[in-house]
Amino acid sequence: MTIQLSAFKSIPDFARGQVRDLRVRWALEEAGIPYTTKLLGQGEQKSEPYVTDWQPFGQVPAIHEDGLHMFESGAIVLHIGETSDVLLPKDPAGRARATQWLLCALNTMEVVIQQYASINIFFANEEWAKLRKPSLEEQMKGRLHALSKALGSKDWLDARFTAGDLLMITVLRILNGTNFLDATPNLVAYKKRGEARSAFQRALNAQIADIEGTRSAA
Amino acid sequence: MTIQLSAFKSIPDFARGQVRDLRVRWALEEAGIPYTTKLLGQGEQKSEPYVTDWQPFGQVPAIHEDGLHMFESGAIVLHIGETSDVLLPKDPAGRARATQWLLCALNTMEVVIQQYASINIFFANEEWAKLRKPSLEEQMKGRLHALSKALGSKDWLDARFTAGDLLMITVLRILNGTNFLDATPNLVAYKKRGEARSAFQRALNAQIADIEGTRSAA
Structure with missing residues (x-):
């Protein structure tokens, strides 16, 4: 290949x-x-x-x-x-859950987090962006809180590292330079755990x- | 099952x-x-x-x-x-392309189209939504144009119907009741083709x- x-x-x-x-x-x-x-x-x-x-x-x-x-x-x-x-477990249930977290990273988390990043980077001087920011922040905090609860005290979103964690950690990294993860210390540790992989x-x-x-x- | x-x-x-x-x-x-x-x-x-x-x-x-x-x-x-x-061809390349179009539906198209729908449905009276709408429409038109070009004169995004078309058509349906697809008649026909499946x-x-x-x- x-x-x-x-x-x-x-x-x-x-x-x-x-x-x-x-x-x-x-x-x-x-x-x-x-x-x-x-x-x-x-x-x-x-x-x-x-x-x-x-x-x-x-x-x-x-x-x-x-x-x-x-x-x-x-x-x-x-x-x-x-x-x-x-990246993807061979057993069908483990594979399904890894795929679920990969899609969750892109379609539940990034869809909101990237809007926030775009507002800060590309549209920072636009009036609409200033007006939109507070409600978008609330939505993002709600999703981060739900993700934090789903992760709980586990090392990874499922029983072990998968492609779902890989995508989720790259999505959380979009928030680098902000303090939005501070309210969910388990997500901070989770992101570090992924970034520490060789x-x-x-x-x-x-x-x-x-x-x-x-x-x-x- | x-x-x-x-x-x-x-x-x-x-x-x-x-x-x-x-x-x-x-x-x-x-x-x-x-x-x-x-x-x-x-x-x-x-x-x-x-x-x-x-x-x-x-x-x-x-x-x-x-x-x-x-x-x-x-x-x-x-x-x-x-x-x-x-839904998913057995050959690895066909399967990869079906998955590509499914992700494209969610992460390239829906990510913009759903923002537009939200502005019209949930935030219609918000000042930021009125100010944001024109630039979002331009972005959406650009993506619809690129998708139309990728579809060309084919019936489906790849050689035959797959899970990628299934997702893409449900995403295009979010625009029902608007005239945004009118500029790309092949996407109108494509959506109808999907909706006609039993x-x-x-x-x-x-x-x-x-x-x-x-x-x-x-």
């Missing part, structure tokens, strides 16, 4: 360690699968041939794997999980090295 | 045919799997024992299937797809019958 992953050559400071290719790199590191990168210059993700060959919405990440072209970070992580039970460290270092132009070819 | 699905006993008019349990009902109908429903009274989804036993975020749908409890409509559809190649019709009828109290037990 030969995987090439799309990523950015350069990004603004606020996006360091946040671009979604990190999720795919982390999954590949957990699965022990080597990869190369296709690094995109500024605006290249919105232009041909990338939008036709790689990602129709002009986003990162996407992969080319032999004959398969695919995008959506969550789907790519599930696809990698097919070959690695570190596969996460290798993935983050590779992403930064690609941006700084210091990564050697895989 | 015995599946019980959570759904609402009564809903406001704007939510008719929109509540997310429709996705799971549709998938079960495509797969030919019978199910029963656990119907929730007003507010019951936010209370115990539902939030502990069924859905930690107090939402619909969730399922109980023998020993497995799970939530997130997208994850439940993927889980049902494990037992039905109508499994969709049975799912929609069952959801409405549960709300009207006229559904017979499965």
Whole structure:
């Protein structure tokens, strides 16, 4: 299996360690699968041939794997999980719950957390963003509280680390630099536990090295 | 396999045919799997024992299937797809692309379309919603245009109907009652093609019958 992953050559400071290719790199590191990168210059993700060959919405990440072209970070992580039970347990119930937490990360948590991040980063000076912020914060706090309760005193959302935790931790990292997790210390510890994994460290270092132009070819 | 699905006993008019349990009902109908429903009274989804036993975020749908409890409509559809190649092709590349479109429906399209629906339904009188609407409409139009281009003249997003189309069509249905799809006639035809499937019709009828109290037990 030969995987090439799309990523950015350069990004603004606020996006360091946040671009979604990190999720795919982390999954590949957990699965022990080597990869190369296709690094995109500024605006290249919105232009041909990338939008036709790689990602129709002009986003990162996407992969080319032999004959398969695919995008959506969550789907790519599930696809990698097919070959690695570190990410997806083989038993159907464990696999279903890992998939549930992956979708929960994207469709229950990120959907709110990313709105909050966008308000702070892209729309900070817009009047609507200032007016919207308090109610969005309340919604986000409610979801973080529910997630904290679901995690409880466990190390991971299910009995052991899965692709669900991988996605959830990358979503919680969107809140880096804010104090929103402080009210839920078990989520702070959970995020640290994920970031301490050697596969996460290798993935983050590779992403930064690609941006700084210091990564050697895989 | 015995599946019980959570759904609402009564809903406001704007939510008719929109509540997310429709996705799971549709998938079960495509797969030919019978199910029963656990119907929730007003507010019951936010209370115990539902939030502990069924859905930690107090939402619909969730399922109980023998020993497995799970939530997130997208994850439940993927889980049902494990037992039905109508939903998920058996070949790894076809399966990867079906999963890609399912995630695209939820994490690229719904993430924007649902914000738009919320602005119109829940926040219509809020000043921030009025100010936010134009830029959100532009973003939504851009994504619909990209999706239309990816669909092209095909009947389905991949070579044949999959779980990816099922999710995408339920997401496009959130725009029912607006004219946003009119600019992309292939998406209008695509949505109709999905809604014309007998499994969709049975799912929609069952959801409405549960709300009207006229559904017979499965």
